[in-house]
Amino acid sequence: MRILAVDYGDQRTGIAVSDPTGLIAGEAFVITEWNAERLAERIAVECSSRGVERIVLGNPVNMDGSSGPRSEKARAFGALLREKTGLEVVMWDERRTTVEAHDILTANARFGKRRKQTVDAVAATLILEGYLGRR
Numbered sequence: 001m002r003i004l005a006v007d008y009g010d011q012r013t014g015i016a017v018s019d020p021t022g023l024i025a026g027e028a029f030v031i032t033e034w035n036a037e038r039l040a041e042r043i044a045v046e047c048s049s050r051g052v053e054r055i056v057l058g059n060p061v062n063m064d065g066s067s068g069p070r071s072e073k074a075r076a077f078g079a080l081l082r083e084k085t086g087l088e089v090v091m092w093d094e095r096r097t098t099v100e101a102h103d104i105l106t107a108n109a110r111f112g113k114r115r116k117q118t119v120d121a122v123a124a125t126l127i128l129e130g131y132l133g134r135r
Contacts (some may be wrong), residue, residue: 004047005056006130007094007120008077013039014120016128017050022135025128028121036077044084050123055087058094058123092131094123 001022007014016028032040047055057078060070067075078089 002051002053003040003054003128003131004050005058005092005124005131006043006081007058007124007127008074009120010034012027012120013043014122015043015046016121016124017046017052018128018132020051023132025125025132026072028125030118030121040077040080040084043081047085047087052085053087055081055085055089055124056092056127057081057089058127059091060094063103090131092127094127 001018003018003022005014005016005018005025011034012034013033013034014028015031017026018024018027031039031042033042041065043055046052057074059074060068062068062071075091078091082088082089
């Protein structure tokens with residue numbers, strides 16, 4: 001089962017896709033789109049072209065586990081993804097994934113523009129790896 005993970009953002013959204021067996025993270029990339037409706041449509045195209053069967057959407061809950069405005073926005077986007085793709089959307093606790101992504105990029109000497117363009121893809125990969133590891 002191929003799984004697609006999403007690190008949803010206002011300007012850039014990280015995407016990571018598992019291998020066909022759903023065991024390891026594979027390709028990761030960023031979609032630049034500000035409009036949630038158009039973003040959901042672009043993700044639906046990616047899901048269809050790659051044979052994705054499930055979406056894992058990062059849920060940015062607060063450090064104390066409560067839901068804030070970003071979490072509510074992610075849940076609304078999850079509903080939109082379900083509508084556009086017809087796929088199951090699993091909400092995944094993404095606390096600290098962006099911080100970890102920045103740490104990974106720092107350790108690999110990625111700074112400036114190059115870093116900004118990849119941090120969301122790395123965060124999506126961390127979401128996917130967390131989900132796959134839990135399965």
